[in-house]
Amino acid sequence: MADIVLDKVTKSYPDGTIAVHGIDLEIADGEFIILVGPSGCGKSTTLNMIAGLEDITTGELRIGGERVNDKAPKDRDIAMVFQSYALYPNMTVRDNMGFPLKLAKLPKAEIDKKVGEAAKVLELTDYLDRKPANLSGGQRQRVAMGRAIVRNPKAFLMDEPLSNLDAKLRVQMRTQVSRLQKQLGTTTVYVTHDQTEAMTLGDRVVVMRAGHIQQVGDPQTLYDKPVNLFVAGFIGSPSMNFLPATVFPGGLHTPIGDLPIPVKDNAPKDLVLGIRPEHFEDARLVEEALRPRGFEFTLPVDLVESMGSDKYVYFTVEGGKSDLASADLADLAADAGGADLPDQSGLVTRLSAESRVREGADARIWLNLDKIHLFDPSDGRNLTLD
Amino acid sequence: MTAVVEKPRKAARSKVALSEGKRQERRLGWLLCAPAAIVMVAVTAYPILYSFWLSLQRYDLKFPGDREFVWFDNYITVLGNGYWWSAFGVTMLITVISVVFELVLGMGLALIMHRTLIGRGLVRTSALIPYGIVTVVAAFSWRYAWTPGTGYLANLVTPDGAPLTERASALAIIIVAEIWKTTPFMALLLMAGLALVPEDLLKAASMDGASAWQRFVRVMLPVMKPAILVALLFRTLDALRVFDNIYVLTNGANDTRSVSIIAYDNLMKGLNLGIGSTMSVLIFLTVAIIAFIFVKLFGTAAPGAGDEGKR
Amino acid sequence: MPVKLKWGLLDALVVVFAIVPVLWIVSLSFKTTATLTDGNFIPREWTLDNYRTIFQTDQFVRALVNSIGIALISTLIAVVLGTMAAYAISRLDFPGKGLLVGVSLLIAMFPQVSLVSPLFNIERQTGLFDTWPGLILPYITFALPLAIYTLSAFFKQIPWDLEKAAKMDGATQGEAFRRVIAPLAAPGVFTTAILVFIFCWNDFLFAISLTSTEQSRTVPVALSFFTGASQFEDPTGAISAAAVVITIPIILFVLFFQKRIVAGLTSGAVKG
Numbered sequence: 008m009a010d011i012v013l014d015k016v017t018k019s020y021p022d023g024t025i026a027v028h029g030i031d032l033e034i035a036d037g038e039f040i041i042l043v044g045p046s047g048c049g050k051s052t053t054l055n056m057i058a059g060l061e062d063i064t065t066g067e068l069r070i071g072g073e074r075v076n077d078k079a080p081k082d083r084d085i086a087m088v089f090q091s092y093a094l095y096p097n098m099t100v101r102d103n104m105g106f107p108l109k110l111a112k113l114p115k116a117e118i119d120k121k122v123g124e125a126a127k128v129l130e131l132t133d134y135l136d137r138k139p140a141n142l143s144g145g146q147r148q149r150v151a152m153g154r155a156i157v158r159n160p161k162a163f164l165m166d167e168p169l170s171n172l173d174a175k176l177r178v179q180m181r182t183q184v185s186r187l188q189k190q191l192g193t194t195t196v197y198v199t200h201d202q203t204e205a206m207t208l209g210d211r212v213v214v215m216r217a218g219h220i221q222q223v224g225d226p227q228t229l230y231d232k233p234v235n236l237f238v239a240g241f242i243g244s245p246s247m248n249f250l251p252a253t254v255f256p257g258g259l260h261t262p263i264g265d266l267p268i269p270v271k272d273n274a275p276k277d278l279v280l281g282i283r284p285e286h287f288e289d290a291r292l293v294e295e296a297l298r299p300r301g302f303e304f305t306l307p308v309d310l311v312e313s314m315g316s317d318k319y320v321y322f323t324v325e326g327g328k329s330d331l332a333s334a335d336l337a338d339l340a341a342d343a344g345g346a347d348l349p350d351q352s353g354l355v356t357r358l359s360a361e362s363r364v365r366e367g368a369d370a371r372i373w374l375n376l377d378k379i380h381l382f383d384p385s386d387g388r389n390l391t392l393d
Numbered sequence: 394m395t396a397v398v399e400k401p402r403k404a405a406r407s408k409v410a411l412s413e414g415k416r417q418e419r420r421l422g423w424l425l426c427a428p429a430a431i432v433m434v435a436v437t438a439y440p441i442l443y444s445f446w447l448s449l450q451r452y453d454l455k456f457p458g459d460r461e462f463v464w465f466d467n468y469i470t471v472l473g474n475g476y477w478w479s480a481f482g483v484t485m486l487i488t489v490i491s492v493v494f495e496l497v498l499g500m501g502l503a504l505i506m507h508r509t510l511i512g513r514g515l516v517r518t519s520a521l522i523p524y525g526i527v528t529v530v531a532a533f534s535w536r537y538a539w540t541p542g543t544g545y546l547a548n549l550v551t552p553d554g555a556p557l558t559e560r561a562s563a564l565a566i567i568i569v570a571e572i573w574k575t576t577p578f579m580a581l582l583l584m585a586g587l588a589l590v591p592e593d594l595l596k597a598a599s600m601d602g603a604s605a606w607q608r609f610v611r612v613m614l615p616v617m618k619p620a621i622l623v624a625l626l627f628r629t630l631d632a633l634r635v636f637d638n639i640y641v642l643t644n645g646a647n648d649t650r651s652v653s654i655i656a657y658d659n660l661m662k663g664l665n666l667g668i669g670s671t672m673s674v675l676i677f678l679t680v681a682i683i684a685f686i687f688v689k690l691f692g693t694a695a696p697g698a699g700d701e702g703k704r
Numbered sequence: 705m706p707v708k709l710k711w712g713l714l715d716a717l718v719v720v721f722a723i724v725p726v727l728w729i730v731s732l733s734f735k736t737t738a739t740l741t742d743g744n745f746i747p748r749e750w751t752l753d754n755y756r757t758i759f760q761t762d763q764f765v766r767a768l769v770n771s772i773g774i775a776l777i778s779t780l781i782a783v784v785l786g787t788m789a790a791y792a793i794s795r796l797d798f799p800g801k802g803l804l805v806g807v808s809l810l811i812a813m814f815p816q817v818s819l820v821s822p823l824f825n826i827e828r829q830t831g832l833f834d835t836w837p838g839l840i841l842p843y844i845t846f847a848l849p850l851a852i853y854t855l856s857a858f859f860k861q862i863p864w865d866l867e868k869a870a871k872m873d874g875a876t877q878g879e880a881f882r883r884v885i886a887p888l889a890a891p892g893v894f895t896t897a898i899l900v901f902i903f904c905w906n907d908f909l910f911a912i913s914l915t916s917t918e919q920s921r922t923v924p925v926a927l928s929f930f931t932g933a934s935q936f937e938d939p940t941g942a943i944s945a946a947a948v949v950i951t952i953p954i955i956l957f958v959l960f961f962q963k964r965i966v967a968g969l970t971s972g973a974v975k976g
Contacts, residue, residue, distance in 0.1 A: 422798030440822035
């Protein structure tokens with residue numbers, strides 16, 4: 008077990024593209040850290056550099072205090088779980104799990120013992136003599152995990168290990184991975200593009216974009232205090248709503264009305280307003296005491312999705328889309344492929360289940376002004392944080 | 394002071410230097426390829442250059458004393474010679490006709506092998522027989538089949554003639570033998586292309602009202618185009634080398650010599666290294682030009698052009 | 705039912721097309737000297753005399769030994785060299801890779817007859833003429849592109865992650881190859897070996913140009929020099945019998961490894 012330190016680590020390719028721009032990251036011993044971001048953000052490259060499967064162009068990588076830039080993967084004593092599981096098809100489950108130990112030239116009795124133990128933990132004892140082809144997806148995934156844990160390495164690296172499972176199994180395995188990591192206490196670096204996985208699994212989450220780290224922090228901090236538009240939009244489901252806003256002496260002009268909030272003098276004139284769906288409420292259900300701290304507006308309801316515990320209510324906002332121009336938003340839209348992200352002319356709100364709003368009718372909506380975020384569209388910076 | 398100097402130098406060095414793993418990978422790559430590369434180059438590049446050198450000399454093994462450097466005299470001799478042009482024409486004729494037939498028959502065979510409902514294994518197995526069989530063996534089979542008296546085909550088709558002794562019929566038989574031998578190979582290459590045609594695409598086309606023929610022409614052929622071009626390139630260049638069939642069937646009699654046969658005759662029967670080498674170089678150039686035209690015309694369709702850059 | 709019938713007829717047509725010339729030479733090989741020229745497709749009198757004759761002549765037996773020996777050695781070397789190169793091409797990143805692929809493509813298209821004159825002269829001068837190595841060398845050369853292409857195609861189908869996984873599991877590059885890739889690659893290597901063997905077994909041009917005696921003449925060449933048991937005997941029966949003998953290994957390969965051969969030939973070509 009060991010800590011992992013990335014010191015200004017850069018990855019560039021001969022053709023000049025830079026996949027990772029001098030990132031600094033300190034991963035504590037025993038920590039479960041998640042690298043998350045849209046595809047092409049450099050998270051897998053970072054993982055491969057830690058693994059030793061890709062060269063580090065500049066910078067330094069230290070595992071347990073020792074510089075390992077030039078060490079071959081086999082000399083770094085770290086295990087990896089692959090998205091495709093990478094099980095050796097010609098070997099049984101037993102041989103797959105015992106393979107790293109065999110390469111380390113452990114005596115056979117010890118290999119059998121360790122494989123047996125790992126199989127018990129992962130409930131694979133009955134399948135030890137099967138070939139990977141005869142296993143279900145979940146079982147294969149567990150064999151891949153087993154192969155990583157048998158050798159008790161300094162660290163685990165996991166490259167989207169759950170993304171080949173169906174949705175239900177993925178949730179189950181998520182809990183199992185989390186429990187296993189706590190039990191073993193091994194430093195773990197986990198790569199995913201799924202923000203839900205990132206939020207539920209990690210001690211800390213690293214949000215990456217285009218080879219840069221955007222923000223590092225525990226899941227709640229990322230959610231509550233995103234440093235920029237990108238993180239704000241990437242973390243959370245449904246995503247944060249973004250609306251154009253213009254500063255005027257008494258507050259902010261927005262498509263849903265003029266918000267009476269003070270804006271700092273040094274802020275630019277045009278801003279992006281960010282509001283999470285749960286910070287809206289059906290105005291009729293808001294307690295009197297809270298009412299003055301919010302802002303109320305009326306809009307016709309497009310669509311109501313009842314989730315049982317609460318309701319997702321969708322609105323269309325006039326003039327919401329065209330004024331929003333920001334690199335961060337463009338990246339988010341590209342990542343979501345337009346599907347996951349709220350249509351920027353639309354507004355997603357999460358209201359109490361008791362709300363009586365109906366499709367087609369106007370609804371009176373209350374917005375919690377304490378929870379709004381303001382972003383500088385030029386660089387995406389969150390202005391409400393300072 | 395020293396620290397200030399030290400830092401940039403270190404950074405610069407690690408930028409250029411590859412990690413040990415990377416260097417090891419390179420070294421291993423070269424090491425693994427070296428034997429194959431050396432053998433291939435040593436046995437082809439050196440002899441073809443040597444051949445060019447020989448082609449500039451008067452060099453007849455029957456008169457070794459007459460060896461002399463004559464520049465391009467041999468080329469003038471060969472290119473001014475009717476036999477060469479006859480062989481050249483025969484080679485082109487055989488190539489064009491056999492490749493065209495092979496393409497059509499091969500496409501049919503590919504469709505049968507790919508889509509047949511029954512006995513797919515049997516069809517594929519029997520189609521492989523012509524591919525695998527020794528060309529000389531097949532050629533003998535054809536020769537005896539067309540030998541008057543002995544052959545079932547000769548007695549059946551040409552009861553009162555000797556087809557192998559007349560130029561036109563002999564060439565036809567040579568072409569038939571070529572087609573029989575290599576159509577399966579063509580079909581296999583085309584079948585690889587057929588496998589790339591998505592089944593859903595064909596279903597969609599028939600839902601859109603396309604007939605079987607329209608589906609073939611409008612949907613399958615465009616998807617198969619790269620495979621067809623690869624098959625054509627390989628077979629054309631292979632057909633230009635035609636030797637075995639002619640050697641056994643007519644041995645070049647009655648003006649049925651191909652360029653390969655005439656080059657071989659000059660060397661082994663005429664023992665004329667100078668002229669033989671000149672023909673070798675000319676054949677090499679012909680093939681190079683045709684290959685070049687193919688690759689230029691069809692660009693990326695050339696095998697290996699697309700996917701080899703990456704792993 | 706009519707659909708099946710249609711396919712059945714088409715299948716039958718293919719089978720007949722493919723097999724008749726082979727059956728004809730088989731038929732000839734079983735005919736007696738008296739009925740050899742009767743032109744009947746099926747022999748009226750059956751005999752094994754032709755086979756007895758050829759196996760009693762040194763000419764054929766020597767040639768058979770030469771054919772088998774030369775083809776096996778060439779196959780072995782070509783497949784070993786080809787496996788090494790194909791592994792490097794499909795799995796490693798190094799400068800000069802594209803060049804190697806280009807060169808082997810060029811050689812695959814190379815007119816072999818262009819090498820006959822220079823090789824003839826070179827081999828005469830170096831003493832390789834009319835020896836086994838004298839044939840093995842060009843066979844390896846022309847088998848290598850075939851081997852490299854087919855094997856690279858097979859190797860590319862092996863999941864790349866496995867090698868990374870092996871490295872993460874503590875294997876060196878060499879160990880990753882030996883323990884993980886090699887067992888997965890074995891079927892592809894075997895298929896390639898069959899294709900290369902067929903190629904070497906088939907060659908006529910080099911064999912007739914670079915040999916002059918029974919010392920290294922292969923069967924296809926020996927066939928063309930057959931004169932029968934005596935100078936005045938018609939060699940048709942003997943040639944047919946010899947032809948059948950050298951066709952047997954091909955038929956066996958095709959019967960037992962049809963799927964592999966088809967996979968090998970198509971996979972090498974499909975990645976165009």
